[in-house]
Amino acid sequence: MIVFDHVSKQYGKSATLAVDDLNMTVESGKVFGYIGPNGAGKSTTIRLMTGILAPTSGRVVIGGHDMAKDPLAAKRHIGFVPDAHELYDRLTGMEYLNFMADVYQVDSAKRKVHIEKYLNLFELEDAAGEQIRSYSRGMKQKLTIIGALIHNPPVWVLDEPMVGLDPKSSHVLKEEMRRHCDAGNTVFFSTHVLEVAEKLCDEIAIIDKGKVLARGTMEELRSGETGSSLEELFLQLTEAEGEDA
Amino acid sequence: MRDYGLLLGLTLRNRLAALRSGSWRKDNGKIDFGRIIGSIVVVLSIALLAGCIIYAEIKLFDVLKMLRQEALLPAVAMLLSMLSTLLLSFFHVLSGLYFSKDTVWMAYLPVRSGAVMAAKMTEVWMGEVLFALAMLLPVNILYGMHLNADVLYYVRMAVISLLAPVMPLCIVALLTSLLARATTLVRNKEAITVVLSLVLLVGVLLLEGILLPKIPDDADAMFFVRLMLDNEGILTMLTSAFPPVLWAVHGLQGNWTEFLLFVGCCMACVVLMLLLLGKSYLGVSLKQSEQGTRKKHVKTHAGTWKQRSPLMAMFNKEWKAVVKSPTVAFNCLPSIFMFPLMVIMFIVSISSMMDMNEFMGEMMGMVEQISTLDLALILAAAVGFASFINPAVATAVSREGSRLDISRMIPVSARTQMTAKLMVGMLIDVLAVGISVILLLVLLPQLSGAILLGGALALMLCYASSAMNLTLDAVRPNLHWTNEAQVVKQGANVAFGMLIGMALFALPIIPPILLLGSAPWVRFAAAGGVLVLEVVLGAVLLRLVAEKRFARLEPTA
Numbered sequence: 001m002i003v004f005d006h007v008s009k010q011y012g013k014s015a016t017l018a019v020d021d022l023n024m025t026v027e028s029g030k031v032f033g034y035i036g037p038n039g040a041g042k043s044t045t046i047r048l049m050t051g052i053l054a055p056t057s058g059r060v061v062i063g064g065h066d067m068a069k070d071p072l073a074a075k076r077h078i079g080f081v082p083d084a085h086e087l088y089d090r091l092t093g094m095e096y097l098n099f100m101a102d103v104y105q106v107d108s109a110k111r112k113v114h115i116e117k118y119l120n121l122f123e124l125e126d127a128a129g130e131q132i133r134s135y136s137r138g139m140k141q142k143l144t145i146i147g148a149l150i151h152n153p154p155v156w157v158l159d160e161p162m163v164g165l166d167p168k169s170s171h172v173l174k175e176e177m178r179r180h181c182d183a184g185n186t187v188f189f190s191t192h193v194l195e196v197a198e199k200l201c202d203e204i205a206i207i208d209k210g211k212v213l214a215r216g217t218m219e220e221l222r223s224g225e226t227g228s229s230l231e232e233l234f235l236q237l238t239e240a241e242g243e244d245a
Numbered sequence: 246m247r248d249y250g251l252l253l254g255l256t257l258r259n260r261l262a263a264l265r266s267g268s269w270r271k272d273n274g275k276i277d278f279g280r281i282i283g284s285i286v287v288v289l290s291i292a293l294l295a296g297c298i299i300y301a302e303i304k305l306f307d308v309l310k311m312l313r314q315e316a317l318l319p320a321v322a323m324l325l326s327m328l329s330t331l332l333l334s335f336f337h338v339l340s341g342l343y344f345s346k347d348t349v350w351m352a353y354l355p356v357r358s359g360a361v362m363a364a365k366m367t368e369v370w371m372g373e374v375l376f377a378l379a380m381l382l383p384v385n386i387l388y389g390m391h392l393n394a395d396v397l398y399y400v401r402m403a404v405i406s407l408l409a410p411v412m413p414l415c416i417v418a419l420l421t422s423l424l425a426r427a428t429t430l431v432r433n434k435e436a437i438t439v440v441l442s443l444v445l446l447v448g449v450l451l452l453e454g455i456l457l458p459k460i461p462d463d464a465d466a467m468f469f470v471r472l473m474l475d476n477e478g479i480l481t482m483l484t485s486a487f488p489p490v491l492w493a494v495h496g497l498q499g500n501w502t503e504f505l506l507f508v509g510c511c512m513a514c515v516v517l518m519l520l521l522l523g524k525s526y527l528g529v530s531l532k533q534s535e536q537g538t539r540k541k542h543v544k545t546h547a548g549t550w551k552q553r554s555p556l557m558a559m560f561n562k563e564w565k566a567v568v569k570s571p572t573v574a575f576n577c578l579p580s581i582f583m584f585p586l587m588v589i590m591f592i593v594s595i596s597s598m599m600d601m602n603e604f605m606g607e608m609m610g611m612v613e614q615i616s617t618l619d620l621a622l623i624l625a626a627a628v629g630f631a632s633f634i635n636p637a638v639a640t641a642v643s644r645e646g647s648r649l650d651i652s653r654m655i656p657v658s659a660r661t662q663m664t665a666k667l668m669v670g671m672l673i674d675v676l677a678v679g680i681s682v683i684l685l686l687v688l689l690p691q692l693s694g695a696i697l698l699g700g701a702l703a704l705m706l707c708y709a710s711s712a713m714n715l716t717l718d719a720v721r722p723n724l725h726w727t728n729e730a731q732v733v734k735q736g737a738n739v740a741f742g743m744l745i746g747m748a749l750f751a752l753p754i755i756p757p758i759l760l761l762g763s764a765p766w767v768r769f770a771a772a773g774g775v776l777v778l779e780v781v782l783g784a785v786l787l788r789l790v791a792e793k794r795f796a797r798l799e800p801t802a
Contacts, residue, residue, distance in 0.1 A: 047650075047800075051653060051654060052650050052653040052654055052799075054799065071656075072656045073656075075654065075656035078654075082654075084650070086646075086648045087648070091562065094545075094549065095565070098549070098558075099558050099561070099562050101552070102557070102561075103558050103655045105552070106552070108552050109550075112550040129544070
């Protein structure tokens with residue numbers, strides 16, 4: 001479970017808040033989609049959730065652990081797939097995965113099973129012995145996905161996960177997200193691909209200018225607005241917000 | 246020319262961004278007094294160092310004046326400046342031209358390859374010229390004052406000082422280009438780069454050794470008399486293999502023809518470099534970012550799945566980041582071989598002059614006059630001096646760069662991460678001190694007690710220096726860089742870390758000097774006491790400052 005308790009984030013002296021009084025709970029066993037225009041605050045929310053940034057006010061609680069008070073316990077509950085791939089370029093794929101397994105304290109037997117399973121699933125076995133700097137963007141994306149899943153995290157966070165993936169890998173990832181959720185875990189992801197969010201998510205939040213404009217299941221979102229597709233809803237909400245501002 | 250101007254402007258704006266007023270403020274808009282005070286301390290430390298150098302130069306100039314060899318001072322400074330640029334800029338040029346993150350971005354801009362190379366070489370020159378100016382300006386101003394020179398002297402001086410690194414940089418650009426072209430042919434580029442760089446550097450050193458002037462074997466007393474009586478004798482001999490140095494000195498003295506010869510030679514080198522390398526530069530540089538793959542199924546064994554503690558995982562990752570990058574490895578690992586190399590060179594030069602057994606006998610006779618404790622202090626100073634400079638630890642936080650996100654996201658405490666960084670620094674120090682101690686034990690087994698004690702003291706100095714260097718880098722890291730050389734070679738933290746190390750090195754030496762009349766154990770206790778205080782201070786700073794600052798480090802949006 002993820003709890004955002006009146007979380008705000010201000011960068012430097014910026015007049016606006018990147019995240020403005022975010023107050024929501026994401027339950028376990030759900031795929032939660034987080035959508036919004038560029039610069040809406042999606043990545044900042046995710047960076048606050050994963051402990052990369054500290055909130056200006058409010059608190060983030062992951063699996064019952066406050067990220068500010070008990071960051072290590074909170075981080076152990078998370079597997080994170082970032083949107084940028086600033087990895088340790090000179091490590092091989094296998095060295096990186098073992099590094100992630102070590103920091104998440106995954107024992108030898110479990111890591112062997114996980115790494116072999118996911119390398120096979122994402123067709124990365126042949127590249128695992130190569131340095132990461134030789135990888136394509138998609139291969140780096142797959143490697144970070146495997147690294148994030150290495151400890152079977154109760155909360156799986158993905159920032160724009162479909163970018164760079166080929167159709168087959170994208171399909172495998174979506175199936176894996178659903179399977180992870182069905183096992184009782186939470187999947188929280190941001191995306192610009194509204195079709196993916198519409199089909200995959202149990203719950204969706206639309207964010208713009210740091211504020212959550214709407215939140216709920218597709219049916220709940222549809223009931224309050226005139227649009228029928230997520231794309232229409234998204235455009236209505238974000239344009240209305242732009243006009244209000 | 247327009248492309249070059251645009252790219253250079255971009256580089257300059259990027260480099261000078263740190264000086265903008267906003268950089269002196271914290272994220273919350275308040276003035277960052279810590280940063281300002283830190284910068285003032287850096288400037289004062291550099292000024293202090295410069296003051297010491299200028300003082301030494303004035304004293305040397307007084308001696309040369311007595312010998313009527315005043316022109317030797319600017320000549321020696323010029324020669325040293327050019328030779329040190331030739332050696333020390335190698336990895337700067339290599340990483341600036343061929344391992345820079347922005348090369349791919351520049352490759353798809355509609356700019357000519359030669360313009361990109363010229364802009365990058367100008368950036369390298371800007372880094373190297375500061376060192377050249379520091380070496381040349383005080384000397385040349387002293388010389389100008391001695392000559393009662395006019396304004397034109399100082400104009401010529403400025404031009405010559407600014408152009409001093411140009412020729413060595415062009416030579417280095419040519420060598421690194423050959424190296425980069427050779428490595429495009431192999432799959433494992435970085436390992437080959439490391440090995441070939443070493444071979445090239447040894448080659449350059451040998452060439453310098455061959456070209457540097459030597460006293461003829463058949464030199465008699467009259468040879469030296471003639472040399473001393475001739476105002477230009479030593480100068481001509483010294484610069485015989487490097488005519489541009491002689492042109493520069495004569496140019497300084499007012500010979501416009503030789504001044505223009507020097508300037509023209511520098512310009513010709515630049516044009517030649519761009520003509521030879523400019524057109525193909527981008528292609529060769531981009532090939533460095535290509536990584537061939539074997540596409541073989543990865544082989545696993547029981548050890549592949551071995552679980553390590555988070556501390557060992559972080560240490561392993563840090564160590565690989567140091568040894569697998571040519572730029573980082575060549576700036577961070579030389580201290581391991583510094584002392585053994587100095588000892589070997591000393592032995593070689595002694596053995597060419599006298600019988601080694603005779604020398605060892607004489608030396609042991611002298612050493613026997615010194616108590617074991619004093620000897621331990623001397624050895625600690627020698628080994629410690631060659632080992633305490635450690636850019637690996639002074640840049641451990643800065644080298645995270647944009648990967649700081651990973652450090653912030655993983656469930657490993659700031660203490661563990663900082664301990665791993667310190668362990669990597671200490672491993673380098675332990676290797677440096679360990680190899681030195683083993684070499685000394687082999688050469689001087691009779692002094693094993695003093696050697697081991699000296700090694701232990703040297704390690705204490707290294708720990709204190711590493712802990713304080715790491716603290717400094719956690720307090721003021723540079724996380725925004727485009728190539729690793731900007732952090733490990735040009736980073737202010739490396740320079741400031743060296744100053745801290747020098748201070749830590751000097752402090753324990755003072756009490757034994759003040760207590761020269763006391764018993765050896767008193768001197769040893771005084772030096773050891775200061776070292777213990779340094780170690781405690783380092784550990785406290787690491788725990789109370791470094792770890793907290795690292796935990797609070799936040800990547801920018």
